[in-house]
Amino acid sequence: MSIFSRDRRSIRAIERAQERAQRRRQEEERRRAAAERKRQADARRRAEAERRRVERQRARSKPSASAKPGASAKPSATAKPSASAKPSASAKPSASSSASASASASATASATATATASASASASASPSATAEPTEQPVPAPVPEPTLHHRFQSQVDFSSEQLEVENPVTEFPQVPAFAVDFEFHSRDLVLDDGAEFEMWSFEDEQYERGFPGPTLRVQEGKVFHATVHPSKGPHTIHWHGMEPDPRNDGVGHTSFEVDGQYTYQMQPEAGRPGDPNYGAAGTYFYHCHVNTPLHVQMGMFGPLVIDPVVHPDYPVTPGARRAFVDGPEYDIDTEALFAPYCVDPRWHEMNHADGLSGEDAGLNRFEPRHFYLLGGELARRPAGRERVWSLSVLRANVAGGARKPTLLRTVNANYLPNIVTFTDAAGVEVPMAELISHDGRPFRDTSVPGAPALSCRDSGYPLTTSRLAYGAAERYDMLLHPPAPGRYFLRVDWEDWITGAVVGTRIIPIDAT
Template sequence: MIESLLPTRLTARQKKEAERRRKEAAARKKREAEAKKRLAESRRRRDEAMRRAAEERRKREAAAKKRREAEAKRRREEEARRKREAEAKRKREEEARRKREEEARRRREEAEANRPKPPPVVTPPVVPDPEPNPEPEPEQPDPTDGTGTDPGETEDPDTTTPETEEPEDTEPDPTSTETAGPEPEEPPSSPDGEAEEGQVPEIEPRHYFDSQVDFSSSQNEQNNPVTEFKKTPDVFYDISFYGTDLRFDDGAEVEMWSFETDNQREQFPGPLARVQEGQIFQAHFKPSKGNHTIHWHGMEPDPRNDGVGHTSFEIAGEYTYQWVPEPGRPGEPNWGTAGTYFYHCHVNTTLHVQMGMFAPLIIDPIVHPDYPVTPGARRAFVDGPEYDIDTETLMVPYSMATPWHEKHHAAGLSGEDAGLNHFRPNHFYLLGGELARRPNRRESVWSLKSMRANVKGGSKKPTLLRLLNANYLPMVLRFLDSSGKPVPMAECIAHDGRPFRDTHDPTGPSQPCREAGYPMMTSLLRCGSAERWDLLLEPPYAGEYQVVVEFRHWITDEVLGERRVKLVAS
């Protein structure tokens, strides 16, 4: 009894067995725990795979939905574009029909005016017709004469008609004194006459303007205006209009309008017009799509040849512009026109210039005997610095808003909101290049890819950069070295065709600023829309530089776009 209450002593064999069972139980628990862990991991991976599959499915469905929406939007835009094109075509056809009708009416009126007819005082004998009893007798002399002298000779038997006609002859005198301009007085007489007399007021002899004010306030569109005082030209250009799709260097392909000549067809910018001071310049212009003009920006010739529709006329047929640039005089700041200009259309100007209807215009100076020119060089103005002809470069910053290029010729002219007061460009370009090497490929855009400049102190004359800001934004031009540091290598020698001179002495000669001892050197230039600058480039050493053009916002001065070109100095 007492032995059973004492702890039982296990044998070694029993201890081993117990230890074995304990280890097996621990191993079994471990295996079960690992199995549960693997099952949980498997379930987690399965759930993750299902989640990823669902996410991929949602992404594919969203992408497919986006593609469907984009396709639907493209179809809607294509349909809207076709509608706009159809509407534009309809308006063009309607405008062309209206032009043809107006041209036919004008030609009928000209034919009527040129047809030999009796003097337009045929109405006075008709007015007294109700008073005399014999009606046929006063009508017979009317086709032969309207002066009132023959009735006195042929109507002697009539005692009443001479007495009645003589007072009537004095009444038409005020109307017959319209020698300077008969048009304003004839129309009021037509309502008083009969049906056949209505043809007489349509006879409109050519109007001679009494003054410049009379001329400027009487102009509208004309098919074929006459060039007054036309002379034999020294320089002649035959310019026409084109419209086509052009591809730019960033891949954008849009409809462009501009000018072309036989030598430069469907290129952008339009062909360069170049003339020397004192030469008679003529440009025969024949627009083929709507009304257009050519405004010689900065030249300001007489109103007939200035191409501003409000003070001149819009051309539907053809016209020959004619003007002479004023020669410069050494040391005279108020004489001379040599410099950089441009010409553009002045009909619906905001739209047509954005469409591309502009081109460079350069006036070269006369060669003065006191200022000879080195071979291979040219002077910027009559007594200005010489520059190297071979590297003369044109730079034209141009920003584009592609929605504007879908508008029709007369968008906004009828008072509708065509969006032309909100310019939001989405493309920015640098046009131009070396003037001596302009490419001549048809349907091409002349893009400025790189520049050359003659290093300062070398054997060649400096390089002249002609800057024409042809976009609707202010811009900033920077000259930098390869590391981005500003380099004051540009000398400002002229602005808008006017040289920079020293004018401190009102009685003495006005020298160019360089000759006066203070060249206007800079590494940065700010330029507004339509401004032109002539810059002499003199890099301090040979090598590569950067030319950076920033397109700025009008109000915030934010940089909206930027273009960079490499400048190699040698």
């Protein structure tokens, strides 16, 4: 199903915007490459200068060749005799004396003629005469400069791009499912007759409704959601999903959107028996700008990820699997409910209350109205200014011909909830089989390396009559009423400090 607004840009306009963005990125890349080449050239020049300096230092520290030979013997051809030994004019030098003089002269001539050889001979003849100069250490090579991203951290990235008018979707792909979201602000009447100003997302099918449109995507398929904010910047955060940071919708790690932006993601496909893969389950999306206020004002909606169909796990007509190798359920009675409550004081606030350091009272949440939003997914009413409220549930009796009913739950309020299943007399009935939590299937992972079967297939179904969960938690459960008749779903809201029950809603469950 594709849902597009009437003012959706043409394909050519989108392509031109993408081409402009591509040219900007290429120009920025060229500037970065030029700067990097300059840094590398500077580093090479510094390394060459250092090498030459070391060579000059080595040359200065080495002794000259004429000073080395015969350092200890000092065979000087002009050696002066001592004054007391001055020979007389008639005295003849002895043979030994003449030989010594000849040897001395010869040594001098030899040293002058062959300085290098004489130096080596002298050094070997008298090793302790004069110490050789200390060898200078070879300098470590200068490493090549390391390439760095422009932003040193995600915080730097967000500080530079905190609020952007029209961010560009990087590496866009052709989507299998696309939706255009507009922001709306309307006074809506809820099922108890109370009227409040509500903010939410709308599309052509669910105009100005609450909660936001139900989105349903299959694993492995590319999904686009284009948001057109108004009344200040907004984002869409896909709670529980794991897209890249740019498409996660958290303003502090990506950007807040002023004009429009197309979020893109591709939920990971599941693999049978592998708990590390797969995204099938129940999620919800919400605004992540001034989050406590904007979610309370109604800026959220359900998101369902359906599994891929694996050949080893075929699907019965009229049924669907909760995850790739999960149990089958009846499509016709599949339902969702979301506990929600309203503090009327919050619905009189403005978009940015509390963001400038003032005390807007967002630490005091005192709800006076309590609601159960939702209903059967196949029968959500469309139209303008419709509030999707849960009034009754249907469930297939355990052991019957039809697959069990899947009940998806999203806690869309800030208080803890206790959910209880009872019979007409108020006695608790363990009819809820929990199969996943926050989009993660319950599996048996007790044997490392072995296939992780679902708890049901492992022989240990998680069946209960009561469960507790907090803000933003989600559970998927199969309902197994033991016999035909009327049962009840009771939801209690507890004070987040005292634990006292501050609100209760009860919905009938008709089992057939």
